[in-house]
Amino acid sequence: MGRVALLSLIAFAAVGAVRETQQLGLRRDTEQRDAETRLEMLARNAALYGYERAKQALAVSPGSRTIAGTYDEASYYVQVTYSGGNATFRVKGTASDANGASLPYRVFAKVARESDLPTSAPLFMQFALLTQYDLTLGGTMLIDTFRVEGDTRAPANANIHTNGQLKVTSASALVRGFGTYGTSKNVAQPAKVFRPYSNPTNASVVDEADAVPLPTFTPLDIANKLYADQTSAGSVSLSGTLDFTALGGTKDNPYVWHIKGDLSSSSGTQIKGYVIFVVDGSISLSGGTTTLHESASSESTVAWYSAGDISISGNGEVWGQFYTSGSIKFAGSPSIYGSLAARQGADITGTPKIYYVPASTALTTYWQPTVVRLRRLSYSEGWGG
Secondary structure (H helix, E strand, O other): OOHHHHHHHHHHHHHHHHHHHHHHHHHHHHHHHHHHHHHHHHHHHHHHHHHHHHHHHHHHOOOOEEEEEEEOOEEEEEEEEEEOOEEEEEEEEEOEOOOOOEOOEEEEEEEEEEEEOOOOOOHHHOOOEEEOOOEEEOOOOEEEEOOOOOOOOOOOOOOEEEOOEEEEOOOOOEEOOOEEEOOEEEEOOHHHHEOOOOOOOOOOOEEEOOOOOOOOOOHHHHHHHHOOOEEEOOOEEEOOEEEHHHHOOOOOOOEEEEEOOOEEEOOOOEEEOOEEEEEOOOEEEOOOOOOOOOOOOOOOOEEEEEOOOEEEOOOOEEEEEEEEOOOEEEOOOOEEEEEEEEOOOEEEOOOOEEEEOOOOHHHOOOOOOOEEEEEEEEEEEEEOO
């Protein structure tokens, strides 16, 4: 082989080697870019999955929370801070290669949680007084309708119902509504005792009616579904002025306080804002000047839900909608502004006065479905450390 031909062959081989090296480098670069792209895709998908999962949890119940997990070979971590109906989402999605290298993907969003409340309270909360067992009225007991100052509309009826026997032992008792019962009645002079504000069809003021179901509940169920803002391990005694509006206690977002013991109040207690007391034990509200309300309202703003009995005594004012798995007990001459329902009975002594105030649907969402919307206020995503 000639010298020129040999040199040409060597040069050709060298060019081929260079090309092969270049192609190998290109393949490596492509494989590396593909691997990085795959990691980026996995990290982003995991972050977005975590974000959607956290939004679903927020739709079910409001509250701050952390959520972590894996999605398609990548991990996600979500921190949700909730206050006053708004939630801030901080999301991190992470995918790692065989060497442990990773590039986190971040999502940051702010969301408003909004809901459409039911148009009316559940049936068992549409009475001034409702009991599962026999109900006896006596003395000069008054059941009337509270009227908001300046409201010129005709007042609603302050109806009562029992799924058992309705008994009235005194013609001096006055109910400004209808009386209905499930099993029997023992009512003398019904037209004198029961005087509804509205009776356009001239219906009987005391009559038999279908039983009103009173649902079972456990305080923990309510606290979990509504997401308790505060939990007390033992008994609680309320006193002074409690401003729950400063803690986000609005109609759109009532403050929920789960008390694992008993709840009592002292004289002069004042409550501001929408709040739900969920009590494992009993509730005792007493005191000479107890006022448990901020101001006159067309609906209740405080809910008292108890697994035990509810006792109301003294001669002060007590505001709110009451529901108990036990009995409601009255003593003294308290004035109750709201509505009362008991899965057992009512033990009435003294001369209590009940002024019917409609239950707020904002405080009954445990028993009624609501339509929840999550409205995005701001959103950003991208790579970050």
